[in-house]
Amino acid sequence: MHFVALRMLTGDRAKYFGLVFAIAFCTFLLENQTSIFANVLRRTASQILDVTDAEVWVMDPSTEYWEQTKALKDTDLTRVRSVSGVQWAVRLFKGNPIAKTPSGKFAAAFLIGLDDATLAGAPRKMLMGSWERLSEPDSVVVDKAGYILLFPDEPLQVDRSLEMNDHRATIVGISDASAPFVSLPVMHSRYTEAINFLGRERTQLSFVIARPKPGISAEELTKRINAQTGLRARTTKEFMWDCIDYYMRNTGIPVNFGITIGVALIVGAVVAGQTFYIFTVENLKQFGAIKAMGVTNFQLIGMILLQAFSAGALGFALGTGMAATFFELSLRLIAMRGMVLMWQTVAITGGCILFVVILASILSIRKVCVLEPAEVFRG
């Protein structure tokens, strides 16, 4: 009877396409909004995740997330290094200088100052130039988006000059750094250069980044550092979630996205569920007739589930295709760089669509199962 079920489903083209596209647009909205939401939150920790050398971040106990740091004392670096299990620990500076171009264009930037000796935390994905050139005097590496912001409509080119805090800086490389939460240029320089580019303060050590010795986990090392120094030590993953958690708690992002996602789910469920239910109700006479002819309730349930799941699967596939196309096209936009369709959101959306399909099926199944086949004899 599978063939009959599918032909019944596709027979009324208008309703069939209505049902499929209701599910498709519900899928598209859910996947689109949840992926953008997840990507936006991930951006709050982009610069943390870009530092692949270190596994442990040490900061002042009052520092909650990447954007808001309280400087450590220079001696804290030594204290961290003295903790057993630390393979190496180096300093990391984070500041927001104003970068100016010779043409007068300027922009606030994220400047990350790397340990002068090791350059640990340097951007590994380079589009032009080299991060090793950061050892040269007055050198910076700028990310591509930042370069385009500072030098709009100009080709990528190294050895160009910038001015920060009355200091001349030379661009020695263009990186493919992950997009930060706010669309500002991301720059890397040596620690001592960074301090000059921003202006010296009494204490300026934003973070100590460290790596555990072989055989010691990052989690274990964070516990030791916490216990022995009183500083706050987090693994990269923990620090990422700290940042995401901060934005979740202190901004309207989750509420705004949540409303859109909720509305998409409710509207999708109502439209798809109602369309499928109406489809079933309008076919009750046919269902009654085949029930009279000896088709069992079990077979009818199978038919309805097949109809619902095939429409759901097609709608989900179309919606996922639409969402994938959206992200593929939007990747070309600088502002949307790094925004991808995440498999987790596809899976969650699949679960939501499954819920919608099951809900619609249950209503229809109930209607058909209680249908008296004798009804077919009544007008």
Add this chain to the structure above:
Amino acid sequence: MKLNDDAVLCRNVKKYFGEGEARIEALRGINFDAHFGEMTFLLGPSGCGKTTLISVIAGLLKRDEGDLSVLGTQMEDLSENERVLFRRKNLGFIFQQYNLLPALTAAENVAVPLLATGVRRKHAVEQASELLSLLGLGNRVNSLPAKLSGGQQQRVAIARALIHEPRLVVCDEPTAALDNATGQTVMELLATKVLSRERAVIIVTHDSRVLHFADSIAHMDDGRIVEVTRQQLQEAV
């Protein structure tokens, strides 16, 4: 026509709808027989219980009292699922409004009872096409119901009722939606192609133009069989 074994035996069959003061006695002690090789007509005014009676006989409704034997099976002994399987195997249905599935071709519609039993689609449709050819619709096997006339749709419905070779065919007003000539053609088909020595046909009708096809006519009124007329008497009348 010579009387054969009883296909249907109703003895004091009663059927109620509702409960308490709202209870309606739709069948008030029906005694009714239908025989193999005969076309038995059920006649009566609207609301007299004809539809309820064929629904009970067909196993679509359960009787509340009395004995009901259909094709030698006591219907009250069957569970809900057994009644469904009994219908699937032994009964064919022809409805007033044909009740063809609009998305299926004529042949596919006819094949539905076979598909329900698990016959493969290709084989079922082939068998259905052959039967449609026998009923004069060989050139319309791939037509959708909407492209067929009322008479053609009823012939498709007849083929659907016969495809699984049931022993009892129940027809509900098979000519009501058809003009006189088409109705006569359909009845001739029922008499020649459907009726056989091993099969009984029960027809509910209001259509006095087709009563001459009846072997016996059971007149119903107010939930009772008030008179049974045999063919010879009918002709005399």
